[in-house]
Amino acid sequence: MKTGGTGGANTNASGKPFEDCFRPTGRHIIGDRTFTYIDQDQFVEFMKDLKDPYWEHKKKPDGAFVSDDKKTLFIIEAKHQIVSGSVDEKIRAGPCLLEEYKQLYPSVENVHMMFIVNDWWFGRQKKYEIAIKFNEKHGIPVFFAKQMGSTWKVHIRDNRWTIYPAFYGVNEDAIFEWMTKQVLQSS
Numbered sequence: 001m002k003t004g005g006t007g008g009a010n011t012n013a014s015g016k017p018f019e020d021c022f023r024p025t026g027r028h029i030i031g032d033r034t035f036t037y038i039d040q041d042q043f044v045e046f047m048k049d050l051k052d053p054y055w056e057h058k059k060k061p062d063g064a065f066v067s068d069d070k071k072t073l074f075i076i077e078a079k080h081q082i083v084s085g086s087v088d089e090k091i092r093a094g095p096c097l098l099e100e101y102k103q104l105y106p107s108v109e110n111v112h113m114m115f116i117v118n119d120w121w122f123g124r125q126k127k128y129e130i131a132i133k134f135n136e137k138h139g140i141p142v143f144f145a146k147q148m149g150s151t152w153k154v155h156i157r158d159n160r161w162t163i164y165p166a167f168y169g170v171n172e173d174a175i176f177e178w179m180t181k182q183v184l185q186s187s
Helices: 007-019 040-050 087-104 126-137 172-186
Strands: 027-030 033-039 063-067 072-079 110-118 142-147 152-157 160-165
Touching (some): 033 040, 033 072, 110 172
Parallel strands (some): 072 110
Antiparallel strands (some): 152 160
């Protein structure tokens, strides 16, 4: 971490609002099962009875779907980036992160993970193609959230201005289709 850097503050300023592009609260029928959407703040408490006590650390995904029988879990990692930093490195660690969730919750039979990233950053740079393909090779899809509307925000760091989209939308149908396919394959 950079001493005196703003790191987490910048991440929360742009990342937290971005997570709203896919936050389907409530209960959902996916395939032949019923799931509940759990947000980051509820996840640890909701999953505490399933966590392997050997592991002390607590992972908090940006969101998750948990089946009523708690046998299937979909982890959602929403990553928004507007300048180079630690967030853009996180998509390179998808398979390791997925394995951590499997180890933390061994009684969950089917653990799946997806990334939702902003197309404005991740879709415009070739350097992410390898990481995205690597995730997909390991069963972790990457969904691109695209700009909605014409409203922009400004980020200023070191006297440099970055103008980026204020609102994003993601293809929810594609996400639910992928989840349905995973559920039906595991039935």
